[in-house]
Amino acid sequence: MRAKDLLGQHGEALAAEFLETQGMRIIDRNWRCTDGEIDIVALEGDILVVAEVKTRRSLDYGHPFEAVGPAKLARLHRLASSWCRAHEVRALRRRVDVVGVVDDGIGQPLLEHLRGVG
Amino acid sequence: MGVGRSYCVALVGLNGYIVEVEADIGQTLPSFVILGLPDAALNEAKERIRSAAQNSGIPLSRRKITANLIPASLPKRGSGFDLAITMAVLCAANDVRSIGRTVFMAELGLDGRLRPVRGILPAVMAAVQAGFPDIVVAEANAAEASLVPGAKVHGYKTLARLAYDFGADPKDLVLDYEPSETDTAEDDDTTGFPEPDLCDVSGQGEARRALEVAAAGGHHMLLTGPPGAGKTMLAERLPGLLPDLADTAAMEVTAIHSLAAIQSSAARLIRRPPFENPHHSATAAAIIGGGSGLPRPGAASRAHRGVLFLDEAPEYERRVLDALRQPLESGELVIHRSAGTAAYPARFQLVLAANPCPCGKATGKGTDCTCTAMMRRRYFGRISGPLLDRVDIQLQVERVSLADFGSASQEEDTATVADRVLAARSRQLERFAPFGLEANSQVPGRVLRGELKLPPGTTRVLDIALERGALTARGYDRVLRLAWTLADLDQTDRPDINHIGQGLGLRQAASAA
Numbered sequence: 001m002r003a004k005d006l007l008g009q010h011g012e013a014l015a016a017e018f019l020e021t022q023g024m025r026i027i028d029r030n031w032r033c034t035d036g037e038i039d040i041v042a043l044e045g046d047i048l049v050v051a052e053v054k055t056r057r058s059l060d061y062g063h064p065f066e067a068v069g070p071a072k073l074a075r076l077h078r079l080a081s082s083w084c085r086a087h088e089v090r091a092l093r094r095r096v097d098v099v100g101v102v103d104d105g106i107g108q109p110l111l112e113h114l115r116g117v118g
Numbered sequence: 119m120g121v122g123r124s125y126c127v128a129l130v131g132l133n134g135y136i137v138e139v140e141a142d143i144g145q146t147l148p149s150f151v152i153l154g155l156p157d158a159a160l161n162e163a164k165e166r167i168r169s170a171a172q173n174s175g176i177p178l179s180r181r182k183i184t185a186n187l188i189p190a191s192l193p194k195r196g197s198g199f200d201l202a203i204t205m206a207v208l209c210a211a212n213d214v215r216s217i218g219r220t221v222f223m224a225e226l227g228l229d230g231r232l233r234p235v236r237g238i239l240p241a242v243m244a245a246v247q248a249g250f251p252d253i254v255v256a257e258a259n260a261a262e263a264s265l266v267p268g269a270k271v272h273g274y275k276t277l278a279r280l281a282y283d284f285g286a287d288p289k290d291l292v293l294d295y296e297p298s299e300t301d302t303a304e305d306d307d308t309t310g311f312p313e314p315d316l317c318d319v320s321g322q323g324e325a326r327r328a329l330e331v332a333a334a335g336g337h338h339m340l341l342t343g344p345p346g347a348g349k350t351m352l353a354e355r356l357p358g359l360l361p362d363l364a365d366t367a368a369m370e371v372t373a374i375h376s377l378a379a380i381q382s383s384a385a386r387l388i389r390r391p392p393f394e395n396p397h398h399s400a401t402a403a404a405i406i407g408g409g410s411g412l413p414r415p416g417a418a419s420r421a422h423r424g425v426l427f428l429d430e431a432p433e434y435e436r437r438v439l440d441a442l443r444q445p446l447e448s449g450e451l452v453i454h455r456s457a458g459t460a461a462y463p464a465r466f467q468l469v470l471a472a473n474p475c476p477c478g479k480a481t482g483k484g485t486d487c488t489c490t491a492m493m494r495r496r497y498f499g500r501i502s503g504p505l506l507d508r509v510d511i512q513l514q515v516e517r518v519s520l521a522d523f524g525s526a527s528q529e530e531d532t533a534t535v536a537d538r539v540l541a542a543r544s545r546q547l548e549r550f551a552p553f554g555l556e557a558n559s560q561v562p563g564r565v566l567r568g569e570l571k572l573p574p575g576t577t578r579v580l581d582i583a584l585e586r587g588a589l590t591a592r593g594y595d596r597v598l599r600l601a602w603t604l605a606d607l608d609q610t611d612r613p614d615i616n617h618i619g620q621g622l623g624l625r626q627a628a629s630a631a
Binding site: 063065066068073098114115116117118 | 145146147148180181
């Protein structure tokens with residue numbers, strides 16, 4: 001279990017760095033509530049971005065994006081609302097992004113970023 | 119990334135329509151959607167395409183793929199769209215170069231193999247007609263597709279090979295190919311077993327003559343006679359007497375059989391007239407064509423330009439027999455179903471066979487027959503008057519006598535009779551060229567009593583029969599048609615009184631029963 005968690009943490013760190021280079025301001029990481037966890041909360045201008053990071057060592061078991069199904073998307077939207085309530089933020093425009101990280105530990109990690117996945 | 123485009127053909131009956139396939143790759147989570155009235159088999163294409171592309175070394179984009187089949191209102195079915203969708207998607211992802219006006223028609227195997235589909239011939243005909251001569255099909259369909267004049271057909275074994283030719287990066291492609299079981303199956307001759315020969319029939323001089331007349335003029339036929347008299351044997355020998363199909367007819371027949379075939383792909387045109395012999399338990403849908411969604415051709419259409427033989431005709435449901443009246447008149451079947459309307463050609467020669475009564479023994483004196491008059495009447499009553507009215511030749515076939523049975527060897531064979539039939543047919547073609555007709559059986563009464571009017575002296579027998587009410591007006595025309603065929607077989611320019619008499623005999627032989 002440790003290996004997979006380490007990989008996830010590593011991926012999230014890479015993703016956070018990447019999002020910052022894209023001009024986003026990271027305001028929270030690994031925020032948890034009873035409903036689940038948000039990997040990254042960031043601001044792009046006045047838009048609140050809730051980002052889900054998926055990390056894989058290889059494509060043998062599918063692309064990281066394929067692991068984000070409709071159920072997970074719905075939960076991310078719920079979590080975004082929960083985060084806003086918990087931090088007493090409102091009237092923000094919200095968006096859910098997904099960052100896919102493929103890192104085999106040898107070559108350059110491959111990052112892909114999908115904005116506003118619905 | 120963007121929009122890719124390719125072309126395919128959707129078949130509605132035998133009519134093909136060019137379908138434009140658009141594929142778009144959207145910047146969002148992975149999914150695959152096919153729009154434009156796909157049926158279940160076509161929706162399964164998503165999974166086939168994903169696997170085939172993966173196993174060919176050109177995996178599909180990990181984004182949202184939307185494939186749109188235009189026009190969206192046209193119902194599309196089957197697996198033949200697999201390849202066109204794949205190429206459009208690969209084009210959208212810039213994995214292959216732009217496709218232009220090439221039409222793709224093949225099913226994909228999970229390993230990236232191209233598999234043959236049904237109805238390639240009519241589809242390619244439609245594509246060429248619509249101005250899309252470049253066609254890519256599975257290797258196994260290439261011979262059939264090439265039958266269409268003007269088609270530039272490219273047969274491929276695998277998706278990888280095809281992608282390579284369309285400029286895909288060869289370093290990722292899986293180009294080696296393992297032949298499958300079905301590849302190695304011999305491409306058997308589509309003509310199948312030889313047609314049965316007329317010299318196998320012993321005796322039955324009158325019936326042979328009637329068969330010859332039927333073949334020469336394209337007349338429909340009813341054979342009545344006791345079991346074992348050789349009705350089936352005679353009927354099976356009719357297609358052998360018919361001349362080879364001309365180019366357009368051969369194309370029509372091959373197209374229908376391409377659509378109706380479950381698996382095999384035609385390697386050449388069907389040149390011999392087909393013979394269809396459905397069992398009498400057949401439903402109207404089996405004979406006429408039908409099925410859910412878009413209707414498929416039935417036995418009547420498969421017998422187009424050939425012979426439809428209904429053995430034990432009174433055992434068929436009356437509904438089924440009467441459904442044949444429309445194609446007998448128009449030579450076409452138009453079938454309506456939920457997903458659309460299909461028109462299939464059905465210009466067949468009908469041969470009906472029946473026992474004289476339910477027990478089959480009412481022949482000669484009929485002393486062995488156990489049927490009541492009522493039973494007999496009901497038995498024949500199932501073949502309705504309007505249907506029988508369209509049958510020119512109504513012949514009584516008697517049991518073979520011992521004398522005929524012994525001397526089987528001197529009978530004429532199919533080739534000899536077929537030569538006479540061919541000569542008679544060419545006379546008819548020549549005569550009817552200005553009318554746009556082909557055979558005596560198709561001549562309308564207007565022409566028979568107009569341009570082809572015979573002198574009153576010749577037709578006197580008929581005129582009297584008509585006056586007495588022994589012959590209907592339609593029956594009158596039928597006898598004239600038979601007389602013309604008899605004259606053609608005798609190589610004379612017009613029928614004489616003798617031909618009229620023979621024609622009357624062929625028509626009335628059965629009604630004596």
